[in-house]
Amino acid sequence: MIMQVSNLRPFTVAACLIPLLWVIFDIAFDNLGPNQMQALHIRLGDWALRFLWITLAITPVQTVTKWRGMSEYRQLFGLYAFFYASLHVMAYLAVDHVFAWRIIGIDIIESSYIWFGLLAYIIVFSLGITSSKASKKLMGKSWKKLHRFIYTAAGAAMIHYFWQLKGNLAEPLFYLLIIVMLLGFRIVMWFKNKQLSQMMIPKGRIAIDTEPD
Numbered sequence: 001m002i003m004q005v006s007n008l009r010p011f012t013v014a015a016c017l018i019p020l021l022w023v024i025f026d027i028a029f030d031n032l033g034p035n036q037m038q039a040l041h042i043r044l045g046d047w048a049l050r051f052l053w054i055t056l057a058i059t060p061v062q063t064v065t066k067w068r069g070m071s072e073y074r075q076l077f078g079l080y081a082f083f084y085a086s087l088h089v090m091a092y093l094a095v096d097h098v099f100a101w102r103i104i105g106i107d108i109i110e111s112s113y114i115w116f117g118l119l120a121y122i123i124v125f126s127l128g129i130t131s132s133k134a135s136k137k138l139m140g141k142s143w144k145k146l147h148r149f150i151y152t153a154a155g156a157a158m159i160h161y162f163w164q165l166k167g168n169l170a171e172p173l174f175y176l177l178i179i180v181m182l183l184g185f186r187i188v189m190w191f192k193n194k195q196l197s198q199m200m201i202p203k204g205r206i207a208i209d210t211e212p213d
């Protein structure tokens with residue numbers, strides 16, 4: 001199935017802003033519930049996580065469906081993960097703590113789950129600022145190595161999520177299941193590619209050995 005999806009890009013860019021508009025709408029109409037700050041923070045964190053998961057799902061979906069032209073969407077969704085994670089962090093700094101740096105410092109030291117959030121954010125930030133084609137060209141092989149850290153970011157974000165959990169386990173377990181499946185898929189593909197390349201080596205050698213002098 002070969003389909004060109006690049007003409008959907010402007011629509012996708014706009015659609016990814018809907019969660020933000022939805023939050024703004026809820027703020028404007030006082031719809032965030034009794035604990036507005038917490039609700040804002042949680043909603044932005046949830047969307048950062050969702051976009052991270054969507055980014056990670058692109059390669060497996062492309063492999064299974066052979067749907068070409070999706071890789072440019074991986075960068076787009078990754079940038080939205082970075083965008084919503086940045087808003088989540090800004091909400092923590094500006095809305096929750098009004099930039100009271102001493103209190104923020106103490107909170108970060110005392111709340112182990114934030115360490116994992118910070119780790120995830122540092123990675124997502126690094127991937128976001130190096131996501132352009134120019135950076136890819138400039139960084140060469142190290143670009144791929146750096147961008148593999150997206151799995152570390154996903155793991156750290158998952159720990160961050162579970163560690164601060166106050167109640168309902170259903171949603172985080174759902175995200176955990178998805179990331180385990182995506183990671184499982186990557187591992188299976190890695191083994192398959194390794195087996196394939198091992199099968200190719202003896203063939204190459206035989207071809208060289210049987211060459212007439």
Ligand code: HEM
Pocket residue numbers: 038041042043045046048049052085088089092114117118119120121124157160161164
């Ligand atoms: C890529 C980075 C990050 C992602 C994907 C992320 C995602 C999340 C998610 C999904 C939640 C739980 C929301 C829920 O209960 O449904 C959460 C909660 C939280 N996050 Fe993050 N986070 C990230 C980085 C950070 C950073 C850097 C900080 C602080 C500096 C932070 C502070 C918090 C806090 C304080 C909560 C608890 C909110 C509450 O219940 O009051 N997060 N985050």
